[in-house]
Structures are given as C-alpha cells and as structure tokens.
Amino acid sequence: MPATEVEVRTALANVEEPELGLPILELGLVQGIAVDGATAVIAIAEPLADRGRWAELEARVRASVIDLDGVERVEVDVRSMTDDELPAVARVLKGAPPPNPLAVVDANAPSLPAPRINPFTDSRTRVLAIASGKGGVGKSSVTTNLSIALAQRGRRVAVVDADVWGFSLPRMLGVAHPPDLIDDVIVPPTAHGVHVISMGFFTEEDQAVIWRGPMLHKALEQFLTDVYWGAPEYLVVDLPPGTGDIALSIAQFLPRAEVVIVTTPQPAAQKVAQRAASMAEKVDLEVVGVIENMSWFRGDDAKAYEIFGADGGRELADQIGVPLLGRIPLVPALREGGDVGRPIVVADPDDEAAAVFRSIAEQLDSVTLDG
Ligand SMILES: Nc1ncnc2c1ncn2[C@@H]1O[C@H](COP(=O)(O)OP(=O)(O)O)[C@@H](O)[C@H]1O
Ligand SMILES: [Mg+2]
Structure with missing residues (x-):
C-alpha cells in the first residue's frame, strides 16, 4: 500500500x-x-x-x-x-506563533507585524562576554576558538563581534558569505558551527567609522534584536578593548552576562586587565574566570619559553577571586589560522593550544545555570 x-x-x-x-x-x-x-x-x-x-x-x-x-x-x-x-x-x-504544522498553509493570509524583543534578557542562553584591558591580547582569538570548541560539544553557539572598531571575527572564523535577509530579519552566517554577526558585515573593511557611545549602544541592540539567533545555548560576545561605554550597554541588554577576562602574563597587562574587572563589577556583571594568553612558546627543543613572563593570569584570577580557566601558549599556527579563517581548534585539533581551548569550553560548560 x-x-x-x-x-x-x-x-x-x-x-x-x-x-x-x-x-x-x-x-x-x-x-x-x-x-x-x-x-x-x-x-x-x-x-x-x-x-x-x-x-x-x-x-x-x-x-x-x-x-x-x-x-x-x-x-x-x-x-x-x-x-x-x-x-x-x-x-x-520573529516569534509569532507558528501556524498549525499539519494544516494547509494559506498563502493569502495577512502577515501581521510581530513584536521585536531582545531574546537574551530572559532566556536560558548563557552569555559569555570576552573582555580585556587592552587590545592585542587575544580576545578575538579566544572568542573564535572557544566558541567553536563549545559548538564541537554539541552546543548551539552564537557570536556577536561587539568590537566595532577592530572587528576581526568574520576573517578569523572564515565566514564565507554575508548575512542572509529573510524579509527584514537578519540571519547570521555560520562558520565551523557557530552563528556570527559582526559590524564587519555592514561596513567596508577600510572605512573609518567614528563610533560614539549612543551609536554603539544602538548597534549592539540591533545585533541582539534584528538578528534571528534561534535560542542559542551560548552567546559569546567579543568586546572592544578597555572599559568604555560598551560595558554599560552589555549590562543593560545582557544583564546575565558572565565576563571572562583575557590577559597576557605581564604584570603591566595584568594591571590593565584588573580595570576591566572593576568595570564589570561596577555595572553588576559577574566575572567568571581569567584566561592567560601567550603564556609560553615551545621551541624546537620542546622547551617552554615564557616570553612575556609568568603568573600574570594566576595573580589576576586570585586578585578577583575567580578561577584561572586556562593558559594558552603562543603558537604561530594560531595566528596563521586567524589570518585565513582556519581556527586552530579546527585546523590542528591536536595542537596544545587547541587542547587548552577545549578544556576551557569544558570547564565553562560543566557549570549549569540556576533558574
Ligand atoms: N596564543 C597565540 N599564539 C599566536 N598568536 C596569537 C595568539 N593569540 C593571539 N595571537 C595573534 O595576536 C594578534 C592579536 O590577537 P587578537 O585575538 O586579535 O587580540 P584582540 O582581539 O585582543 O585584539 C592576532 O594576530 C592573533 O592571531
Ligand atoms: Mg579583537
């Protein structure tokens, strides 16, 4: 039959x-x-x-x-x-109740406007805000590889590149195409299993954009509300360096964000990173951990050289009273992978840096959210 x-x-x-x-x-x-x-x-x-x-x-x-x-x-x-x-x-x-899935769809039914809401204020999405005191310490590299490591654990992961001045995630993640538009809804492209939105999709790479606080606030709001994210389990936000207006915006739009601070081992970097932690505290965001990047370089002699000194991450973590989630070595393949969109957790999963990213993902993922 x-x-x-x-x-x-x-x-x-x-x-x-x-x-x-x-x-x-x-x-x-x-x-x-x-x-x-x-x-x-x-x-x-x-x-x-x-x-x-x-x-x-x-x-x-x-x-x-x-x-x-x-x-x-x-x-x-x-x-x-x-x-x-x-x-x-x-x-x-946009969250309008779906039609009865077994009913025949009436193509002529009027399409009512649906309300736009920020889906992250009251959802079960865990928001990880990757912060640092200064630029160049590896925030975007951490955002990229940590996000993919979470996706490799079977999580639905969304990434917002909030570093509107120095956006680098499209290139680092190797995003092949711009966002799709479904009517007025922006659908983020995916790369290596993560969904990403960046100001880089909406401006020319060499175009100077002068961002003032209110514009930044508005851009972040649009990233969160005009984009279809599809109830991700993680939203990872790559913050601009420093302690500017963005922290206030994050606190307003993503009040449950957990801040992860990236620093290098140098005492000077640690001091600047401490300021990012104070800022988070001021706007009532919880710092959940520190990641030390560029911790050592392993030479051909298999010896680990601590080029930027040692212990900056450990000391910062102790100072704030949070765990040191990991120490990431300096590996040329990590930089090269970032330049061509082949992140190290994908391109060379056996590398020791890739293993650290997976360990950080596992630590964060093993904490369950209350409520
Ligand atoms: N552990 C590392 N090993 C090698 N290169 C790294 C490492 N971390 C970051 N880099 C490189 O350093 C530069 C700055 O890193 P990036 O992630 O862009 O920092 P930020 O986002 O904090 O400005 C990039 O070229 C990146 O590829
Ligand atoms: Mg960056």
Missing part, C-alpha cells in the same frame, strides 16, 4: 531547516506533497540562498520519509522562495 500524504507530512514534522533550527513545517517551507505509487515527492521553498546549503536539508527530508511503509523513492524539489513569500517566514522567526 502506498503511503498517504498525511503520513508523509507527519514524517516531516521533525525535520528542521539546518541553518534556522526550526521545523520546516512551522516555517511553512513545505509547498507540496505528492505520493505516486512508491515515490514520495516533496516540494520545498527555501528562504535562504543555496550556496551549498540545500543539500543538507534535502538529505534530512529524504531520511525522514524513506522509512515510511510503502515509500521506496523520495524526490525532493527545492526552489528559492520569492520575495513575497518571505514575510510569512520572517514572522515565524
């Missing part, structure tokens, strides 16, 4: 759009189902451009339908959504 269309539709109920992480039926992507003998034909309209991404969706659809009794072949027809189909999807992304 051939399968029924209802059986096929029911089998599709668990299929999620790979980038958006929502069921394709809830998103209204399933345009038609037909069963012809042992062949099931499923027509899908995709709101995201292909760029090699549709294959995963096709595979998911095929895998969920092929197991049905009476189905021997599955044909998946994917086409791009037209502009006038996008608002209905955007509405679901």
Whole structure:
C-alpha cells in the first residue's frame, strides 16, 4: 500500500531547516506533497540562498520519509522562495506563533507585524562576554576558538563581534558569505558551527567609522534584536578593548552576562586587565574566570619559553577571586589560522593550544545555570 500524504507530512514534522533550527513545517517551507505509487515527492521553498546549503536539508527530508511503509523513492524539489513569500517566514522567526504544522498553509493570509524583543534578557542562553584591558591580547582569538570548541560539544553557539572598531571575527572564523535577509530579519552566517554577526558585515573593511557611545549602544541592540539567533545555548560576545561605554550597554541588554577576562602574563597587562574587572563589577556583571594568553612558546627543543613572563593570569584570577580557566601558549599556527579563517581548534585539533581551548569550553560548560 502506498503511503498517504498525511503520513508523509507527519514524517516531516521533525525535520528542521539546518541553518534556522526550526521545523520546516512551522516555517511553512513545505509547498507540496505528492505520493505516486512508491515515490514520495516533496516540494520545498527555501528562504535562504543555496550556496551549498540545500543539500543538507534535502538529505534530512529524504531520511525522514524513506522509512515510511510503502515509500521506496523520495524526490525532493527545492526552489528559492520569492520575495513575497518571505514575510510569512520572517514572522515565524520573529516569534509569532507558528501556524498549525499539519494544516494547509494559506498563502493569502495577512502577515501581521510581530513584536521585536531582545531574546537574551530572559532566556536560558548563557552569555559569555570576552573582555580585556587592552587590545592585542587575544580576545578575538579566544572568542573564535572557544566558541567553536563549545559548538564541537554539541552546543548551539552564537557570536556577536561587539568590537566595532577592530572587528576581526568574520576573517578569523572564515565566514564565507554575508548575512542572509529573510524579509527584514537578519540571519547570521555560520562558520565551523557557530552563528556570527559582526559590524564587519555592514561596513567596508577600510572605512573609518567614528563610533560614539549612543551609536554603539544602538548597534549592539540591533545585533541582539534584528538578528534571528534561534535560542542559542551560548552567546559569546567579543568586546572592544578597555572599559568604555560598551560595558554599560552589555549590562543593560545582557544583564546575565558572565565576563571572562583575557590577559597576557605581564604584570603591566595584568594591571590593565584588573580595570576591566572593576568595570564589570561596577555595572553588576559577574566575572567568571581569567584566561592567560601567550603564556609560553615551545621551541624546537620542546622547551617552554615564557616570553612575556609568568603568573600574570594566576595573580589576576586570585586578585578577583575567580578561577584561572586556562593558559594558552603562543603558537604561530594560531595566528596563521586567524589570518585565513582556519581556527586552530579546527585546523590542528591536536595542537596544545587547541587542547587548552577545549578544556576551557569544558570547564565553562560543566557549570549549569540556576533558574
Ligand atoms: N596564543 C597565540 N599564539 C599566536 N598568536 C596569537 C595568539 N593569540 C593571539 N595571537 C595573534 O595576536 C594578534 C592579536 O590577537 P587578537 O585575538 O586579535 O587580540 P584582540 O582581539 O585582543 O585584539 C592576532 O594576530 C592573533 O592571531
Ligand atoms: Mg579583537
């Protein structure tokens, strides 16, 4: 006996759009189902451009339908959504209640505006704000590799590049394309399993942007509210160096953010980093740990040379009363990987620096949130 269309539709109920992480039926992507003998034909309209991404969706659809009794072949027809189909999807992304997934979608139903809210003030997303006293200590490298290490643990991870002056995450993560737009909703690109938004997507690389406090505040707000994040388990924020206005904005928009401070082993760097910790305290953000970067260089003789001195991270952690989460060695491959978008945890997972990033991810991930 051939399968029924209802059986096929029911089998599709668990299929999620790979980038958006929502069921394709809830998103209204399933345009038609037909069963012809042992062949099931499923027509899908995709709101995201292909760029090699549709294959995963096709595979998911095929895998969920092929197991049905009476189905021997599955044909998946994917086409791009037209502009006038996008608002209905955007509405679901903005948190409007999805239509009954088993009901037939009425393409002519009016699309009501959905309220825009900051999804992170009252969610179970853990927010990690990566801070430092000064630039160049490795905040973005930590953000990149730590985020990927969390994603490698099976977490859904979102990254916000809040260093609007020195944005570097698109290049470090190796993001291949700009964000997608689904009507007025910005869909962040993914790289190595993390979803990322950066001012780098919206300005020319060599264009000088003069950011004042209120603009920064507004930009951060838009990153959080106009972007579809899809309830990530982690939101990692790469902060600009120093203790400027951004801390206040973070405290307002992300009041439950946990601050991680990056420093080098030098006493001077440690002192500047201490100021970042004081700032966090002033705006009521909790510092949860210190990461010491550039801690040593291992020569060809296998000896560890402590080029920038020792103990800065340990002393800072003790001073603040938080754990030292890890000490990351200086490795040329880490810098090279950052320059070409091949982060070390992906490019060379056996490297000792990669192991430290995984250990930090594990420590942070083993703490469960209350409430
Ligand atoms: N542990 C490390 N080993 C080698 N190079 C590093 C390391 N950490 C950072 N770098 C390099 O140092 C430079 C500054 O690091 P970056 O992560 O951009 O710092 P920040 O974001 O704090 O300004 C980058 O070129 C980066 O690749
Ligand atoms: Mg940086």
